[in-house]
Amino acid sequence: MKIRQIVILMAIAIALIAASLWMGQQAYSWFPPQAAAESKLIDELFSFLVTLGTFIFLGVTGTLTYSVLFQRASKYDTSDGPPIEGNVTLEIVWTAIPILLVFWIASYSYNVYAQMAIQGPMEMVHLHMPMGMESANAAPMSQTKPVEKIEVLAKQWAWVFRYPDQDVTSTELHVPANQRVRLALQSEDVIHGFYIPAFRLKQDIIPNQTIDFEFTPIRIGKYRLTDSQYSGTYFATMQADVVVESPQDYNQWLAKVKTYHRVPAYNQAASEYFQTSETDKVFKTGYPTVAPAVPPLVNYSGKKESHS
């Protein structure tokens, strides 16, 4: 190939790389805040994939665009194009490079997964299954013992959190910052999904099993927990707030809430179901549905949510 062609190609490649790197940086802004230690790892991995993807997309689309703009048949030209049937070198190159890329992406992903499991702030999923379905078992990261198990009960359609040491129940999940938290996930009825977007963590909850789930929140604030595995009629309403606070605030909250009487928590599914006069829907009629569980009796229920 001529020098001129090579120079042009290099210039295009550099422009593409620059655009891709820029896009990769933009990717961070597409995420919710990084509230758990795992969040950083995942955002970086995703940014890398965006960079790579942008390069490939611009490369292919750019080539096609050039063709469409500049390689059209002139109106009365009915002849064919050149009878090029292949090019072995090119085909080997565009097979080998993707294979290498696949290995690169796979090993980077594996590393991230391994870090999430064994180092620093950890995510551990331990399933109590009778037979070999073992989790990514991992050594504790540091001397800090995990916070006591918080029990999470999912049911159609509410989240109930129980702090077994203090026997406190709540529909709002409070956790201390910078300490490992260990949840015991259980479902009373169907498969639910425990998902906190800000933590980038998700785990399906299978009925008749207790699934242990660990992570380390790092950023004080209020986040959202949503049910991520479709669980029936009021699936979209099954949400709860997650409050990450300093260990002092956390202990204070526990002590205070322990003194509260247990009252029914606000539960959106139940209130929608039991209100016979439906909220403003254009088309009111529906099909028979599983009835929501009665609103759980808890010490603390947070503010009444007015989401949808």
Place this chain on the structure above:
Amino acid sequence: MTNIHVEDINIAREKPHHEPPAGWQQYFSFSTDHKVIGIQYLVTSFIFFLIGGIFAMVIRAELITPESDLVNRTVYNAMFTMHGTVMLFLWTFPSLVGLANYLVPLMIGARDMAFPRMNAVAFWMVPVVGILLMGSFFLPDGPAQAGWWSYPPVSLQNPTGHLINGQVLWLLSVAISGVSSIMGAVNFVTTIVRMRAPGMTFFRMPLFVWAVLSAQIIQLFGLPALTAGAVMLLFDLTVGTSFFDPAKGGNPIFFQHYFWFYSHPAVYVIILPVFGIFSEIFPVYARKPLFGYKVVAISSLLIAGVSALVWVHHMYASGTPGWMRIIFMLSTMCVSVPTGIKVFAWTATIWGGKLRLNTPMLFALGGLVMFVFAGITGIMLSSVPVDIHVNNTYFVVGHFHYVLYGTVTMGIYAAIYHWFPKMTGRMYYESLGKLHFFLAFIGTNLNFLPMHPLGLQGMLRRVSSYDPQYTFWNVIASIGGFLLGMSTLPFILNMIGSWMEGKKAPDNPWRAIGLEWLVSSPPPVENFEEIPVVISEPYGYGKSEPSC
């Protein structure tokens, strides 16, 4: 003299047949002509495409506001369940089978499929499936509402206890659809392996035929797993067995394995023929041979093979053990290699050609570009840590709609426009076709691109209401959706108007190379007066000798 002798032999050996009903009545009859059956599939599936599209309009209308304020939540859940079910089982699968039915015998120089009567039986099961599914809307319990996956235990919850309910009808429909598909698969594989014209070796077959062969092999070996899981779920639902009910000691994750063991390869059953369509179209409108034909042909088989080994990537968050997640991550990423080869081959086919931007080429180009995007988001999804965040969010919905609409539906449109003259003997209206393309291309991107940031932000799929922070992108997506709905209008007008009054089409309006272009438009009942003898590779553009 000798020719007449040949035909005498044919008539003597064939059983006498009745004159088939001519005109439009033949499309409502039990015709065994693959060309009639192909069009029956195409028209029937398009009607269901519109029905599935109406469900999508309801979904997008609900999601234009954060609150659940349009329809009852149970109705919404039925909408997304039936939208997915109809679009997959009654639009993409049958329309591609219809195209294959019409084209494969012509492309290989055969007079019909290997088993014409079984072909007709397989088709007529499709309206039955449609009636069952649409009928479920009239049941007191309504249609199935557990998503197109029907995961237990949700799909086993039968609040009224009625034996005949939407979920049962759904399972029966899937079973019947499976029988129809297996019949088709046996037919296609036999036809392609045994009925190619003399001289047409495997490596002289058009790539669409390679694609159909690969796809139907997947059907043969993947569908039975879904059937098995569906049968077990049906027993759980109707008779009270314990296969997937955790309350009775069953294992709901096993259903997921049965389901995805087929349903992942199923998406390749859908995409492979579309890849075949692209491979047929690009050479014609770039006037160049397909780049790397042999490798592209083999890549179809490779994709079919590897696709059987990736299903657990739908279950990364289900509680699968770490080692399983990693193995399937690797196998999933491997699929991108033969797929990438195809993309590069098409790009190289187009590069340096003499392009004509007719409607089929526009749809194919648009489809290719959107497929590259979809492939990239697919690689992202295959990475376990990323998927743990975006699994079950709108990121996934965006990804697969770029495939199913952006690539598959655009590809089907490309094929319909491209072979419309051959099938109907009429030319379609080019300007309406271009209008359709632009509306569809813009609508697709407006509808599905915003789903990616929504998913990254944590918006879940299948929700009838959402946090107000997600409103902006949802409004954009809904506008795109309505635009997509409207884009079908110029297409429908074009099809009906052109079929009735379009300019008469010559045998080969695109000056394309292929056996189907050797015969009249539309082809005679027996396809070829004399079975052709093939003497060279396909896509011989730019060469001076004729190919047949």
Place this chain on the structure above:
Amino acid sequence: MDSTINSHHAAEHTHDEEGNSMFGFVVFLLSESVIFLSFFIGYIAYKLTTPNWLPPGVSGLEIKEPAINTVILVSSSFVIYLAERALGRHHLMRFRLFLLATMAMGTYFLLGQATEWSHLSFGFTSGVFGGMFYLLTGFHGLHVFTGILLQMIIFARSFIPGNYNSSHFGVNATSLFWHFVDVIWIILFVLLYIWQ
């Protein structure tokens, strides 16, 4: 020249129909075996992962009767092979005889299965074990029944004069189906009765 090639191929084309049918039938059987394979894998997975595998009060399956049934069924494969061979040599009477014997053996197997079912203390809904047991044996039994039906059909058709002069596809397919049913049973027997 062309017309010679074409007339040759046109003739070849119609001759090929029986070959096409057999090819298609084999392809179908391969696909059908995947359903059984799916059930087998499910059985293995359930057995390995379910606590309290057997229903209360059940300690295992009686193996003697099913073993006898197995011998009968597997032998019947040889018998139908003899029937096929007899037809190949145009010995119609012998063909019908061996076919009747096959049907009898198949029926004996089905009756044996029904008898076993009626004596069992657990049902279809008795946990995962009950479900898989009846699913596997029931689905297989359905195939045995279908096989016997097919045999009845080819038996009846043997009375149509000249029916088997040229094409033996029906007989070959029925026989192959029967062998298939037998192989499935052998695997089933090993999984359900031997591996306890």
